[in-house]
Structure formats: structure tokens, C-alpha cells
Amino acid sequence: MLFFVQLINGLQLGAIYALVALGYTMVYGIVKLINFAHGDLMMVGAYLSLFLYTSGLPLYFALPLAIIGTSVMGVLIERVAYRPLRNASRLSALITAIGISLLLQNSFMILFSSTPRRFPSVSEHLPVFVLGTNRISFMALLTVLFAVGLMLLLTAFVHGTRMGKAMRAVSEDMRAAQLMGINVNRIISMTFAIGSALAAFAAILYGFSFQQIDPYMGAMPGIKAFIAAVLGGIGILPGAMLGGFLLGIIESLTKAVMPAGYTQLADAVVFLVLILVLLFKPSGLLGQPMREKV
Amino acid sequence: MTNEAKPMANGSMTNEPKPMLEVEDLQVFYGAIQAIKGISFHVMPGEIVSLIGANGAGKTTCLQTISGLLHARVGDIRYEGQSLKRVPPHRIVEMGLAQVPEGRRVFTQLSVEDNLAMGAYTLTKRMQLDASARGTRGDVSDHEEALLEEQYRRFPRLKERRDQRAGTLSGGEQQMLAIARAMMSAPRLLLLDEPSMGLSPVLTREIFLTIRELAKQGITILLVEQNAAVALRLADRAYVLESGRLVMSGSGRELLRDERIREAYLGE
Numbered sequence: 001m002l003f004f005v006q007l008i009n010g011l012q013l014g015a016i017y018a019l020v021a022l023g024y025t026m027v028y029g030i031v032k033l034i035n036f037a038h039g040d041l042m043m044v045g046a047y048l049s050l051f052l053y054t055s056g057l058p059l060y061f062a063l064p065l066a067i068i069g070t071s072v073m074g075v076l077i078e079r080v081a082y083r084p085l086r087n088a089s090r091l092s093a094l095i096t097a098i099g100i101s102l103l104l105q106n107s108f109m110i111l112f113s114s115t116p117r118r119f120p121s122v123s124e125h126l127p128v129f130v131l132g133t134n135r136i137s138f139m140a141l142l143t144v145l146f147a148v149g150l151m152l153l154l155t156a157f158v159h160g161t162r163m164g165k166a167m168r169a170v171s172e173d174m175r176a177a178q179l180m181g182i183n184v185n186r187i188i189s190m191t192f193a194i195g196s197a198l199a200a201f202a203a204i205l206y207g208f209s210f211q212q213i214d215p216y217m218g219a220m221p222g223i224k225a226f227i228a229a230v231l232g233g234i235g236i237l238p239g240a241m242l243g244g245f246l247l248g249i250i251e252s253l254t255k256a257v258m259p260a261g262y263t264q265l266a267d268a269v270v271f272l273v274l275i276l277v278l279l280f281k282p283s284g285l286l287g288q289p290m291r292e293k294v
Numbered sequence: 295m296t297n298e299a300k301p302m303a304n305g306s307m308t309n310e311p312k313p314m315l316e317v318e319d320l321q322v323f324y325g326a327i328q329a330i331k332g333i334s335f336h337v338m339p340g341e342i343v344s345l346i347g348a349n350g351a352g353k354t355t356c357l358q359t360i361s362g363l364l365h366a367r368v369g370d371i372r373y374e375g376q377s378l379k380r381v382p383p384h385r386i387v388e389m390g391l392a393q394v395p396e397g398r399r400v401f402t403q404l405s406v407e408d409n410l411a412m413g414a415y416t417l418t419k420r421m422q423l424d425a426s427a428r429g430t431r432g433d434v435s436d437h438e439e440a441l442l443e444e445q446y447r448r449f450p451r452l453k454e455r456r457d458q459r460a461g462t463l464s465g466g467e468q469q470m471l472a473i474a475r476a477m478m479s480a481p482r483l484l485l486l487d488e489p490s491m492g493l494s495p496v497l498t499r500e501i502f503l504t505i506r507e508l509a510k511q512g513i514t515i516l517l518v519e520q521n522a523a524v525a526l527r528l529a530d531r532a533y534v535l536e537s538g539r540l541v542m543s544g545s546g547r548e549l550l551r552d553e554r555i556r557e558a559y560l561g562e
Contacts (some may be wrong), residue, residue, distance in 0.1 A: 162411065169401045169412050175363055176399035181387030181416030181479060 005134050006256040007249060011211060012140040014248020015147035015179060019202035020225030021232070021240035022151060025197030029171040029235035030191045031086070033093050037077060037100035038199060039222015045070040045200030046119070046213040047108055051076075065201040074196025075189050083185070094149070108215040116214040119207035143205045150201060151241045156196070158237065219290055220267070224251075227274045233284025242285060247273065308552055314339045314374060314483055314514050315360070321354075321368035322359050329355040330535045331538035332369065336481070342505070344525040344546065346559060347535035353518040354396050357485050360516075361384045363392045373483065388416045388423065392481035396488045399479070402461030409460050409471055413478030414438045420480065422458075438478075443476035444500040448504065461517040466497040469511075473504065477521060490521045502528055522559035526550045534559075 022041055027035045048069045052062035058184055081100050085093045096131045109180060126138035158164035170177040178184055206221070228247045232239025254266040277284065311337035322330040330352045337343045341373055358364045360371055362383035371378040373391055382391075392413075396505050400407050409437050416435050446453035449470040455463060460471055469489055476484060486505065490498040509515050519525035526532055529546035534555065542549065 162415070165404060165408050165411060168403060172401050172403055173399055176381040176395060176401065177412070178363060178389065179361060179393050179395055179399075180412045180475070181384045181419075182412070183382070183384045285346060 002256060003253075004131070004238075005136070006252045007199040008136055008140050010249035010252030011245060012248070013252055014228075014245035015143045016202045016206050016209070016244075017221060017225045017228045018147050018241045018244025019150065019205070019246050020221055020238060021228040021244045021290065024206050024226055025199045025232070025234055025237065026191050026195045028229070030089065030167065030188055031093075033082060033097065034226065035195075036094070036097040036222070036226075037104060038195065038268055039218035039220075039225060039282040040101045040104040041077075041196050041218070042072060042199040042206070042221060043108060043213070043215060043218035043254050044073055044104060044219065045196075045203030046207050047112060047197045047215075048200070049118075049204055050117055050119060050213065059122075060121065061205055066204070067076060067113040067197050070200035070203070071193045071197040071254060074192040074199070078192040083188075112215065114215055116212045119211050121211055122208055139209055143209060145201050146201065147241070147244075148207060150198060151237065154198075155237055157194075158184055163187075165192065200241070224270055227270060227277075228276075230284055231273060231277050233287030236284065236286050239284055239286040296453055311338060312375065313337060313372075314341075316372040317356075317360070318372070319369040319370065319545075320356070320359065320366050322355050322364055323367050324355075326556070329488060329538055330359070333535070334369075335539070335540060335543070337514060337516050337532050338439065338516055340353050340509070340512060341530045342509050342517065342528055344419050344517045344529035344532040345516065345535055346520070346525050347521065347524045348559075350537075351535040353520075353535055354487055357393060357396075357516075357518055360386075360485060361391070377388070384416070387481075390420070390480070390482040391485070392476040392479045392483075393485040394472045394476045394487060394489060397491065398461070398465075398468045400460040400468050400471050401468075402459065402473065404460055405457050406460055406463070406471060407456040408542040409475050410442060410478050411438075412450075413475035414441060416479050417441075419477045429562050437480075441478050443482060445477060448477075448507070449474055466494075469493060469497070469501055470504075473501070473508075477508070481513065483516065484508065486515065486517045488518060488520060490519060490524060498524060522555065523550075526555075 002211070023041075024037050027033060027038065038130065045066055048066035049063055052065050053059060056066070077100055081096050082093055085096060088289060123137060123139055126142070128138060129136040158167060166177065166182045168185055169180065170182060170184055175183055202221075224247055225234070225244065228243035229240045230243070231246060232241065232243030250273060251266045251270050254269045255263045258265055281287075314367050317336065318334050319329065319332050320334070321332050321399065333344075333356070344358065345353050355364060359366055360378065361497065362378060362381055366379065371388070371391060376389070378386060401412065402546040404412070417438055419433050421437060435444065451467055452471055452474055460468065463471060473486070475488070489501050489505070505517065506516060506528060516523055518530065526546045526549050532544065532546050532549050533540050534542040534549070542552070542554070542555070
């Protein structure tokens, strides 16, 4: 029974990782950049939600606004920090991403202090399932449903719409895409907009699930979401989802079997997963071996 | 000939034919290396012009600069009288100038039909431009459907494989797809970069017959080729590019008979 509860917890955590991982994987697919500031965009989304809510807006208005705001922020970051480096070495862009990550963390620390803030709670309005002696929060189910729903929506967008197909075309061959008349800059902006909006979704679900946010809250989930994206096969949307859920479950179950006081070791296990993936299947669970294009 | 480049109304013709494409003193660099060392040439409406030369002569660089993927350091490129300098690649396609790139570069992960849809990416924009010029409105999806049928008529094999991923096609089929994809933008000027690359003589013949058909439909062609024999036979006029410089020009027939060409490019 404990196993079942931990499995649900793992799925809840995994859903959040998965949403963040989708953004990682999309951005990587298009511009081949590991956007290390992506986890911090989740933090931005959380603070924006809280800020708009506490400024008196009703939740159903504050949250969509926060999602849009985070999305705009992601697009701006690409425009200002990454676009000028489009033709520079990948390392320059990577270091810039780390710089942006630190910039976001520290500016939010100055703005809101490093003291954790309480996120509004909705759980009292939600039903609780009782399974034997265990209570399962509706929030957990909602989180999982939301994550899966968003991934399905994203997949439908990428495969079913002209813009989505253009994204896949740009991801495969940017120059050929330009020769089709595709405005690559617009596609890249769109990718950052969607990825950042998903991070904001993750932030809101995180806030409702764990009730507490701080300026560094994005760092660890960000890295774990990156591992999730690599685990599933970076650049592959269902891979990010699979990786996220697997990682959440691994983390949650590890915490359950570790003796009290050693639960921090769960993080180590997650990183061990990264090392194992890189050693034995670097292209990820759903990835095909790389065919480097010339 | 006076080449006073005045912007004219869409597609209208004056008595004095004006070049569709004019390249003037083009110089292109990769860092410190100069790939194109000041070349000038032109393509008249309805012409087939070939640019022949050995590997590394600068042919592909030249086409990529025309399409806006590379930037000239010196010189200018004018298309229908309008300078293409500082025009981003996607706008150039919107202006009716499409390119079939070297090595086909089809989107292997997309289906054949989706590849063709990508070719039609600018169609909405183009039709808006045309409509504002003519004051009429057409239906984009009808237009796209008609273009798609045209490609399938031209290459029935693509229709058979419309739902297959482009990566599963053979080299010849991929070349057909690359041409069909470019034609989906309804271009007035088509640039082709080494369409015979890696193809058997039979397939090369088939592809070149198609290019001739396109020209008969009124599409202006600028063709870059290493295979000088087929390129010269097809071309109305041709230029010879050697290490970034144009060293010779003339009608296709003239160049085919030229001693130096026969020796250097036709292996006789």
C-alpha cells in the first residue's frame, strides 16, 4: 500500500518534471541549446502567479496571466541573450544560459528575498480519495492529468498544424527550412514561448502541490527535468514525458526505501540514472542512434 | 542595353526585356577566405542559365548568397529590379525565388506530403501580396491543392508515397521531392544546385527532362552543375566559374564546342 502511495507521489512529481522537460527538449530540438535557465523560468512562473494573485486578481485570471508573462519572459531571454549567439560556438550559448539562470535566481532573490513564500492552497476545495487507510489528494491526479493532457496537445500541435510541422522542419534542417520561406526566428520564438508556458504550468502545479516557493526552487527540478529529457531521448516529446515520469517515480520510491535522514540520497540516485543513461544509451530510451548530418 | 532597375507592377512586361536576376560584382567571404571574387552575370525571364565549374569553384556559395543564406561583402543581387541585399531568406521565397538545395535536403522525418506542405509555406503570404496588387482574393487551400496535384502529375511516384517519411525514399525520389517541394511555392525563378548529384545517368536524364518541362511552363531557371555535359546541353546560356571567378560565358551550344571546355569539363 505504501508502495502505491509512493507511486502516486512519484507520478505527481514526475508530471512536473515532465512539463519542464518538454520545454528543455523542444528548445534543444530547435536550437541545439541546453537552456539551463529553463528551470528558473518555472520559478519566474511561480512568483508571477503568486504576485498576481496576492495583488487581488482572482486565481482564474492571475494564473493565465502568469503563464503568458512567463512565456513572454522566455521569448525575451532568447531574443536578448541567445539570438546574438546563434552562430557562436555551442559552449558560449551554454555558458550564457547558466548566466541567465544565475541572473534570474539572484534578481528574484533581491526582489522577493530568499525567504520561502506560501503559495495559495486549493486543496481544501478539492475532494480526497480514500484508499484503505491512505488518502490520495486530488491534486496529484490533477497534476498528472494536466501534464499528460498538455503533452498530447503539444504532440497534436507539432504533428497536425502547419506551424508545428515547420517546427519539426527547422529542427531537422534550419537552412532547408529557410529555403522553404519559413521565418526561422519566428519559429524559435514560438518554441521558447511554448516551452516557457509549459514551465509556468509546471510552476503552478508545483505551487499547489508543495505550497512553498523560493527563488532557487527552479534549480533542482530544472536539472532533474534535464536528466528526464536526456533519459527519454533529448529532442523527443514523448521521451521527455516518459523520462519525467520515470524519474519522479524513481525519486519517490528511493525516498520511501531510504531510512529516515537519508532521503537526500534520492537526488544522488537520480544523478546516477543520468550517468547510467550516458554510459549505456546516450541517445535515450526512445532515441535512435545519432546520424550526424553533414 | 539599359538596365535601369525600376520596380514594376507585379509581372508586367515592358517592351525592353529586363533581366530577372542580375548579379553585380559579387564578392563573398568565409571569414578571411574569399570564395567569390567579384562575379557579374544575369538571367533573362524565361531563360535556362547554367553555372558550371569544378568542386569548390564557388557555385553553391553563389546560390546560397542569392537565396540570402550567405551575405555578400561587396556587390549586389537584384531580382526583378529589387535588391536582395539585407532581405532575409524567407522574404526572398515570398518574392517568388525558390531554391532546390545541393544534396536535396528533404525533411527526412516528415512525410512526403508534409514536405510539400512546407514548400507551400509562403503561399498565404504570396497570395496576399498578389491579391493586394490585383485587388482580388483567391482561396489559398484551393491554390495549394492545385499545386499539389500538379506535383503529383509531374512525379506520380511521389503520390504513391505521399504518406511515407521522406527519409525512406531513394536518392532519385528525394530529388524529385526536392524539386516538387520548391515548385509548391509557385516560383517565377528556380535555382537548382547540383540536381544530378549522386544520380544514375537514367535518373539524371529524367530530372533534366523535368527541368526542361518547367522552363517550358515559363519558369526561369538558374542551374548549377558539375556535370557540364548535361548542363550545357540544357542551357540557353552558361557561365563557367573557376575558383570564384567567371572565366567564360556563351550559349550552351557554343560552350559545348569550345576546345577548353571540352578538355577541362567534358573530359575529351
